[in-house]
Amino acid sequence: MAFFEVGIIELIQWAGYVGLFGIIFAESGIFVGFFLPGDSLLFTAGLLASRGLLDIWILLPLLAAAAITGDSVGYWTGKRFGRKLFERPNSRLFKKERLARAEAFYQKHGGKTIILARFIPVVRTFAPIAAGVALMRYRSFLAYNVVGALIWAVGITLAGFLLGSVIPDVEAYLLPIIGIIVLTSFIPAGVHMLKRRLDRQKPEKI
Numbered sequence: 001m002a003f004f005e006v007g008i009i010e011l012i013q014w015a016g017y018v019g020l021f022g023i024i025f026a027e028s029g030i031f032v033g034f035f036l037p038g039d040s041l042l043f044t045a046g047l048l049a050s051r052g053l054l055d056i057w058i059l060l061p062l063l064a065a066a067a068i069t070g071d072s073v074g075y076w077t078g079k080r081f082g083r084k085l086f087e088r089p090n091s092r093l094f095k096k097e098r099l100a101r102a103e104a105f106y107q108k109h110g111g112k113t114i115i116l117a118r119f120i121p122v123v124r125t126f127a128p129i130a131a132g133v134a135l136m137r138y139r140s141f142l143a144y145n146v147v148g149a150l151i152w153a154v155g156i157t158l159a160g161f162l163l164g165s166v167i168p169d170v171e172a173y174l175l176p177i178i179g180i181i182v183l184t185s186f187i188p189a190g191v192h193m194l195k196r197r198l199d200r201q202k203p204e205k206i
Contacts, residue, residue, distance in 0.1 A: 047160040049157075080132070082130075118152035
């Protein structure tokens with residue numbers, strides 16, 4: 001088994017339930033968590049649960065709660081502190097017109113963005129923060145946050161559990177499976193971006 005695969009398994013076994021909660025929580029909405037391997041951790045945790053090393057009925061609600069609360073903390077962090085960056089004069093990076101565009105974007109596409117961002121590494125960390133900065137309505141944010149967390153955290157963990165239950169020695173294919181999950185996660189966002197580009201190129205009706 002490759003070093004990466006062994007490392008992920010040992011990390012999960014060492015971290016336990018509390019560590020898994022902390023990792024998914026951090027990656028879901030705290031700046032320092034953007035580098036954490038959420039997809040691979042979720043899938044491998046489900047796989048280990050299929051081997052009896054973890055309890056799937058503890059994992060599923062625990063990881064969903066971590067993803068939901070992590071995104072919520074990210075949202076309130078962005079709302080509380082992020083906007084101050086745009087109020088500073090003579091800032092080349094944080095300009096008020098960019099804030100205005102972000103607000104308009106989240107008013108129009110916010111829900112889809114929150115759900116799609118769950119499946120894109122790095123982006124899933126910053127999307128809830130950006131939603132807070134853009135003052136997306138928290139009630140709407142929370143609804144999409146919960147849906148995205150259930151699809152991502154529960155879905156990927158359950159996939160690992162089910163594959164581990166039906167495929168002997170699935171651990172041998174752990175790295176390519178994780179690679180497929182990561183690559184597949186970019187498809188919805190890519191389709192959405194392509195659709196937006198095609199919509200912009202359509203001639204305006206007179």
